[in-house]
Amino acid sequence: MRLRLTPRDTPFFDLLADSAANLVMGANLLAELLGADRQTRKAINKKLSLAEQVGDEATHTIMRRLNKTFVTPFDRDDIYNLASALDDCMDNMEEAGDLIVLYKLDELPARVSEQIQVLQRCAELTADAMPRLRSMSDLGEYWVEVNRLENQADKAHRKLLAQMFDEITDPIQLMKLKEVVEKLEDSVDAFEKVANTVETIAVKES
Amino acid sequence: MRLRLTPRDTPFFDLLADSAANLVMGANLLAELLGADRQTRKAINKKLSLAEQVGDEATHTIMRRLNKTFVTPFDRDDIYNLASALDDCMDNMEEAGDLIVLYKLDELPARVSEQIQVLQRCAELTADAMPRLRSMSDLGEYWVEVNRLENQADKAHRKLLAQMFDEITDPIQLMKLKEVVEKLEDSVDAFEKVANTVETIAVKES
Amino acid sequence: MRLRLTPRDTPFFDLLADSAANLVMGANLLAELLGADRQTRKAINKKLSLAEQVGDEATHTIMRRLNKTFVTPFDRDDIYNLASALDDCMDNMEEAGDLIVLYKLDELPARVSEQIQVLQRCAELTADAMPRLRSMSDLGEYWVEVNRLENQADKAHRKLLAQMFDEITDPIQLMKLKEVVEKLEDSVDAFEKVANTVETIAVKES
Numbered sequence: 001m002r003l004r005l006t007p008r009d010t011p012f013f014d015l016l017a018d019s020a021a022n023l024v025m026g027a028n029l030l031a032e033l034l035g036a037d038r039q040t041r042k043a044i045n046k047k048l049s050l051a052e053q054v055g056d057e058a059t060h061t062i063m064r065r066l067n068k069t070f071v072t073p074f075d076r077d078d079i080y081n082l083a084s085a086l087d088d089c090m091d092n093m094e095e096a097g098d099l100i101v102l103y104k105l106d107e108l109p110a111r112v113s114e115q116i117q118v119l120q121r122c123a124e125l126t127a128d129a130m131p132r133l134r135s136m137s138d139l140g141e142y143w144v145e146v147n148r149l150e151n152q153a154d155k156a157h158r159k160l161l162a163q164m165f166d167e168i169t170d171p172i173q174l175m176k177l178k179e180v181v182e183k184l185e186d187s188v189d190a191f192e193k194v195a196n197t198v199e200t201i202a203v204k205e206s
Numbered sequence: 207m208r209l210r211l212t213p214r215d216t217p218f219f220d221l222l223a224d225s226a227a228n229l230v231m232g233a234n235l236l237a238e239l240l241g242a243d244r245q246t247r248k249a250i251n252k253k254l255s256l257a258e259q260v261g262d263e264a265t266h267t268i269m270r271r272l273n274k275t276f277v278t279p280f281d282r283d284d285i286y287n288l289a290s291a292l293d294d295c296m297d298n299m300e301e302a303g304d305l306i307v308l309y310k311l312d313e314l315p316a317r318v319s320e321q322i323q324v325l326q327r328c329a330e331l332t333a334d335a336m337p338r339l340r341s342m343s344d345l346g347e348y349w350v351e352v353n354r355l356e357n358q359a360d361k362a363h364r365k366l367l368a369q370m371f372d373e374i375t376d377p378i379q380l381m382k383l384k385e386v387v388e389k390l391e392d393s394v395d396a397f398e399k400v401a402n403t404v405e406t407i408a409v410k411e412s
Numbered sequence: 413m414r415l416r417l418t419p420r421d422t423p424f425f426d427l428l429a430d431s432a433a434n435l436v437m438g439a440n441l442l443a444e445l446l447g448a449d450r451q452t453r454k455a456i457n458k459k460l461s462l463a464e465q466v467g468d469e470a471t472h473t474i475m476r477r478l479n480k481t482f483v484t485p486f487d488r489d490d491i492y493n494l495a496s497a498l499d500d501c502m503d504n505m506e507e508a509g510d511l512i513v514l515y516k517l518d519e520l521p522a523r524v525s526e527q528i529q530v531l532q533r534c535a536e537l538t539a540d541a542m543p544r545l546r547s548m549s550d551l552g553e554y555w556v557e558v559n560r561l562e563n564q565a566d567k568a569h570r571k572l573l574a575q576m577f578d579e580i581t582d583p584i585q586l587m588k589l590k591e592v593v594e595k596l597e598d599s600v601d602a603f604e605k606v607a608n609t610v611e612t613i614a615v616k617e618s
Contacts, residue, residue: 067409203479273615377583
């Protein structure tokens, strides 16, 4: 156990929790977008784009404070990595939504909605865990569960790719769908990276 | 404001400025290559490849010095990140040029030349900013402008992709063009990463 | 030369060596998989998947110890980067093998076996070098050779891509093969990253 001379009452905890709460909104908008018709999708996509901008601003606020603060609640690099990883989750989800609209993908494989359900679950778990960074309590279940979800999603993703290659005969349609599906997989990976960063922090503090 | 006990007169500033100046040459060669016929392209591509090797050597010089120097003008990791990010700009531009030649892409969408113009502007801004790291003066405009350019390029890139998917009916041609266009987009992203690293350094020093 | 107050007798050296030895098995399984018929490939792919899980576990062990250990044999971040880079080598090789099986790629371009031979050589060099981290002796040849192999593989990779685009007329087949070939190229890049991290450590210690 290392010596703790660091403050527990800093704005970093609130800022990280805000950033994670924003991800729940992002994942829910993505689920809504998937279920909507082409016209409604455009409107939902705009909301998703706005949520991404809010996330960007939150990340910048954390980075600026981080660079100006001498004593941080845990390793400076870990806060930096955590804020970057949270930002990546939103960037990937927003790009997936944008591609669905840009490529006019009216029909998506059924398993895409499973990918998005995993993202919603990851976002909820993450938003739920962030406030517990302050007390460093009960974080183990969170990162174990996100790692489990990511492993499961990775296996499902590869099967989905193989299935798409078997069933879709139009190569251009296949290219479009593949890009969306991979962007969703990148989003799940980004949530896993958040969880791994939290684990790193928690182990150091234990 | 943190205490400054670090030297202002170190080779790192010159090395980083050299590395950035090399990027201007890289971006200009890429613009030249785009406007040339197939035979001339090969010759220009060789020059681009040489410029990339010069960049590699510069990066290695910075890394070796960094690992051997005890007191650095700013955080060791920040210099490392800056040198790596500058290197990534060149690697991506060189790969884009090489793909254009390898895939014998005689005709490229008009918007590709806009992408390359953005790269030229980013390279100039970066080469212009690097020498100002020494005094840490007037860097704000640089990173704000590069971030603005990257945002604009990202939007243009997505529209270009959607347009390509609408208009190009030969899937293999589409795959080739998509790869080039994405490599150019990666190049812009790499310039943004340079700017973000400079911002990090500047905020710490302010 | 920096002051050395760090222990030479820590479990980190053994753990990193184990992780690298596992890569030799991974690269050999990949070579075996390539030469096998479709049915045997499935069985070999399962072994490769198990080797990847063993690698994951080794990485987690290193990370946990790293976060709990106050004095490490060299920079904490360097050990972290080294363990991550070793893990990336295996992840990429396992994914390449899995794609070959999932996409039912009975025939692969002849140059793919050259890519895998490079991976086998990189894995051997890496496994051979890791135990020498303890004494920091004779590491230069290792990283120079891996960098040389990566440069050569990069050039061969681009030529292979151009050749595939010239010769394969079925775009869906081309997409599948391209993904495998790129995953193998990512594997070589991951080995180069390991070598670069070792160089960083060695230069600091010299």
